[in-house]
Amino acid sequence: MTSTAEISAFSTKVEEKLYQNRYLVDAGRPHIKVRPHEVPSKALLSLTYTCPAGCYSLNDKGQVEITVDGCFECGTCRVVTAKTGEVEWDYPRGGYGVLFKFG
Amino acid sequence: MIEERFDAIVVGAGPSGNAAAYTMAKQGLKVLQLERGEYPGSKNVQGAILYANALEKLIPDFRDDAPLERHIIEQRLWTMDDTSYVGMHYRSDDFNEERPNRYTIIRAQFDKWFSRKVREAGVTLICETTVKELLRDSHGKVIGVKTDRSGGAILADVVILGEGVNGIVGQRSGLRAELKPESVALAVKEMHFLPREVIESRFNLKGNEGVVIEAMGTITAGMTGTGFLYTNQESISVGIGCIVSDFAENGTTPYGLLESFKNHPSIKPLLANSECKEYAAHLIPEGGYNAIPELFGDGWIVVGDAGQFVNAVHREGSNLAMTTGRIAGETVVWLKRRRDELSKANLAEYKRRLDATFVMQDLKKYKKIPDFLHGNKQVFGLYPRLVNAAAQTWFRVDGADKRTKEKEILKSFRKGRTLPGLIGDAFKLARAWR
Numbered sequence: 001m002t003s004t005a006e007i008s009a010f011s012t013k014v015e016e017k018l019y020q021n022r023y024l025v026d027a028g029r030p031h032i033k034v035r036p037h038e039v040p041s042k043a044l045l046s047l048t049y050t051c052p053a054g055c056y057s058l059n060d061k062g063q064v065e066i067t068v069d070g071c072f073e074c075g076t077c078r079v080v081t082a083k084t085g086e087v088e089w090d091y092p093r094g095g096y097g098v099l100f101k102f103g
Numbered sequence: 104m105i106e107e108r109f110d111a112i113v114v115g116a117g118p119s120g121n122a123a124a125y126t127m128a129k130q131g132l133k134v135l136q137l138e139r140g141e142y143p144g145s146k147n148v149q150g151a152i153l154y155a156n157a158l159e160k161l162i163p164d165f166r167d168d169a170p171l172e173r174h175i176i177e178q179r180l181w182t183m184d185d186t187s188y189v190g191m192h193y194r195s196d197d198f199n200e201e202r203p204n205r206y207t208i209i210r211a212q213f214d215k216w217f218s219r220k221v222r223e224a225g226v227t228l229i230c231e232t233t234v235k236e237l238l239r240d241s242h243g244k245v246i247g248v249k250t251d252r253s254g255g256a257i258l259a260d261v262v263i264l265g266e267g268v269n270g271i272v273g274q275r276s277g278l279r280a281e282l283k284p285e286s287v288a289l290a291v292k293e294m295h296f297l298p299r300e301v302i303e304s305r306f307n308l309k310g311n312e313g314v315v316i317e318a319m320g321t322i323t324a325g326m327t328g329t330g331f332l333y334t335n336q337e338s339i340s341v342g343i344g345c346i347v348s349d350f351a352e353n354g355t356t357p358y359g360l361l362e363s364f365k366n367h368p369s370i371k372p373l374l375a376n377s378e379c380k381e382y383a384a385h386l387i388p389e390g391g392y393n394a395i396p397e398l399f400g401d402g403w404i405v406v407g408d409a410g411q412f413v414n415a416v417h418r419e420g421s422n423l424a425m426t427t428g429r430i431a432g433e434t435v436v437w438l439k440r441r442r443d444e445l446s447k448a449n450l451a452e453y454k455r456r457l458d459a460t461f462v463m464q465d466l467k468k469y470k471k472i473p474d475f476l477h478g479n480k481q482v483f484g485l486y487p488r489l490v491n492a493a494a495q496t497w498f499r500v501d502g503a504d505k506r507t508k509e510k511e512i513l514k515s516f517r518k519g520r521t522l523p524g525l526i527g528d529a530f531k532l533a534r535a536w537r
Contacts, residue, residue, distance in 0.1 A: 009295055009379045010365060014358045017293070017382035024141070043351065050350045052291050052357040052384035072384040073146065075269040075282070076289050079386070080351050082281045091139055091271065094251055095231030099145045102294045102338075102381050103210035 014054035018070040026096040030068045032077065033088040040064045044086045047077050072098050109135045109259040111435055112248055113226075114234045114272055116143035119407025119424035120265030121217045122161055126432025128224040132439065135257060136226050137250060139233040144214025147267075148292060148385035149421060150333055150340055152315065153208045157422035161429055162220060166202065170212040172335035173313025174203030177306075181369070183320035183330075184491040188369050199312065207313050207333045207340070209294075237262060237276040237403065244446070245402030248272075261402055261445040263431055265424075268386045268408040270396075278403065279396035284351060285477060286390025288328060288415075290344030291357040293365075295377035299337045305373055306334055317418060320487030322364045324355050327476050327483060330364045331418070332373065339374060341365060344387060346477065357384065389415040392470035398457075399450040404431045412462060416469050423462050430456050471535035479528065481520065489519050 011017060032055075037044070044064050047056040053070040056077070064086075066077075078089035091097070113124040116138035124136045140146040152175070158165050177194035198204065222228055238247040238256060247258035266272050268287065273279050297305075306314045316332040323329070328345030343357075343364045350357065365374055388394065388411040395411045398404065406412075407424035414423060434453040435445065443449045457463050476482060493512040503511075516525060 009374060009377045010362070010371075011379075012359065012362045014356070017358055017379070020379060020381050021383075046351040046354075049354055049356045050289070050347070052289060054356070054358070072148075073269075074289065074384045075386050076347055076350075076384075078269075079282045079284050079287060079347055082284075091233050094139045094233045095141050097146075099141055100148060100211050100381065100383055102212075103144055103148045103151070103214070103383060 014070075018053060021070070022099040022101055023069065024096050024099060025069050026092050029093065030066070031073075031090045031092040031097065032066055032068050032071065034064055034066050035086050035088060037063060037086060041081075041084045041086060043081045043084050046080060047087075050076055050080060052076065109133050109257070110439065111135070111261045111263060112137065112257060112259040113263045113265060114248065115265035115267055115407070116140075116218050116221070116228060116230075117147050117214065117265060117267060117407060117424065118217070118421045119409075119412075119428035120263070121214075121221050122425040122428025123263045123265060123406055123432040124226045125161055125221045125224050126429050127435055128221070128226045130436040132436060134226045135259065136221065136228045137232050137234050137248070138228065138230045141231055142215060143218035143228070143230070144211040147210050147214055148290075148383045149210045150292070150331055150342065150418070151208050151210050151213070151421070152333065152418070153206045153213065154419065154422035155202065155204055155206065157425040157429075159202075161425065168216070170208065170216050171311075172207040172209060173308070173311050174198065175205040175207065175315050176308075176312045177314045179314065179316040181316060181318040181320070182487045182490050183318055183322050183367065183369070184488045185321050186368055187491045187495065188318070188320070189490050189494050207315070207335050209335060209338075234266070234272050235275075236272060237278075243401060245276075245400070260439075261404065261435055261450075263404050263406060263428075263435070264409050265406045265428060266409050268388050270405075270409040273396070273405060273409060278400065278405070282386070282388070283390065283394070284348035285346060286388070286394045286473060287347050288344045288387040288389045289347050289350055289357055289384065290342055290387055291361045291382070291384045292340060292342030293361065293379050293383075294381045295339045295341060295374050295379050296337060297339065297377045301376075302334055302337070302339065308334070311336070318364075319483060320491075321484055322360075322367060323483050324353060324360060324363075325480055325484045326350065326353050326355070327480065329418075332370065338380075339377065341370070341374065346389065347386070358382070387415070387420065388413050389473060391415060391473045392463075392466040393473070395466070399447060399453050401447045402445055404434070404450060404453055406431045412466070414465050414469065416472055417465070419465075426460060426462050427457060430460065469536070475531055475535040479531065481528065485519055489516055
């Protein structure tokens with residue numbers, strides 16, 4: 001039986017996974033920022049695959065960028081880049097951000 | 104924001120903060136609890152298993168109205184390679200008791216229920232409010248908190264930090280250092296919905312009986328970590344977690360790892376035709392005893408994940424959270440009754456009381472385990488492969504005599520790890536375990 005449920009239950013694309021979640025986006029006030037850089041450190045670069053929400057990507061200049069909309073506020077990026085200080089991390093304002101329906 | 108002064112401010116409305124707030128309010132203290140989420144539980148993620156014993160000590164009749172999913176009658180521990188698993192299962196009708204020992208729960212629902220109990224006990228809860236820092240007097244004693252609301256300073260005799268694994272307030276107030284990538288795990292999880300009768304037939308369950316699967320092996324792609332699958336009433340929680348530094352070095356995405364785990368031939372049929380309704384991620388403090396930060400000081404106490412109270416070996420955390428929260432609350436009540444100051448010297452009573460419980464005793468017992476697992480990746484790759492290959496050799500009837508099969512299995516272990524390697528691993532594990 002191949003149904004739409006089967007497709008959504010087994011999907012490798014992180015965008016499709018995030019589609020099920022609830023967020024209250026604080027438009028124009030990202031709670032995490034990548035500090036301006038020329039060349040990303042190995043730690044910063046690793047965020048393009050360690051971030052569980054796939055928030056980090058490379059731009060065409062090879063710099064790391066973040067879009068916080070799908071963020072889980074888990075803290076992985078802050079922990080990974082603690083030594084290099086390339087990520088400015090905070091919680092969203094109270095009430096904003098991810099809203100787990102089940103957790 | 105609030106002019107009045109409180110006996111205690113509790114930061115966070117998870118299991119530890121709720122336990123602390125509830126304990127203090129029940130004994131007549133004036134308690135304010137601050138939660139950054141829209142509702143308690145909206146920022147929290149857990150497998151999740153509820154340990155009755157820790158909650159019973161707070162709310163003995165919790166079973167009357169708590170949103171419990173299934174009581175666990177069967178535990179499966181799986182060692183997996185890419186196509187197989189070797190399992191140890193324990194199932195007992197004794198777990199079908201009047202007051203079951205462990206339940207699966209859905210955290211967002213459970214946390215709302217727990218929070219209602221806390222408010223009924225008299226705690227003032229304010230949600231959608233993020234605590235930014237601790238306020239101190241000229242002697243450095245913590246006297247309250249500053250929040251992200253305008254004019255957000257609030258005063259209290261003591262601040263109990265149940266702020267969760269990231270512990271940002273404590274970090275920024277200089278109470279503790281940043282988490283280390285080697286001692287914290289990143290776990291990802293999905294909620295898969297199925298009709299309850301489908302779950303019951305797939306797992307051989309009746310009524311509210313439940314099954315828990317904890318898995319390790321090649322599913323973590325050489326990283327230190329485990330996978331899990333828990334049955335709820337009408338859903339299955341499935342997830343996998345590995346140490347953060349391993350993820351950073353390995354290059355595997357957490358969602359890719361979860362997808363591979365879900366597609367393992369032993370897991371996939373259990374999830375067939377389900378509908379995924381949420382994908383979540385959270386950090387788990389897994390540094391154990393050696394990672395525990397300062398737990399108290401002048402006017403402050405740390406409880407739950409913020410204090411690294413997780414027993415990674417036994418996958419226990421919420422019970423440690425509730426127990427540390429309860430004991431912190433009891434300590435504050437006791438000091439207040441004696442009219443003692445909530446100073447560092449007096450709050451040391453919290454640590455003394457914790458030392459006498461399973462919380463500190465278990466963490467101390469396993470204090471060498473995190474380093475052992477981190478430094479011995481063969482536990483997660485080589486050994487699961489060897490064990491599964493051995494099982495296949497043993498059970499496959501192919502004309503080879505049994506003595507030859509025995510020799511083949513022993514040879515595979517010696518070849519895979521060498522005899523000194525095998526003995527060394529056994530010795531190291533025994534030393535870390537004791």
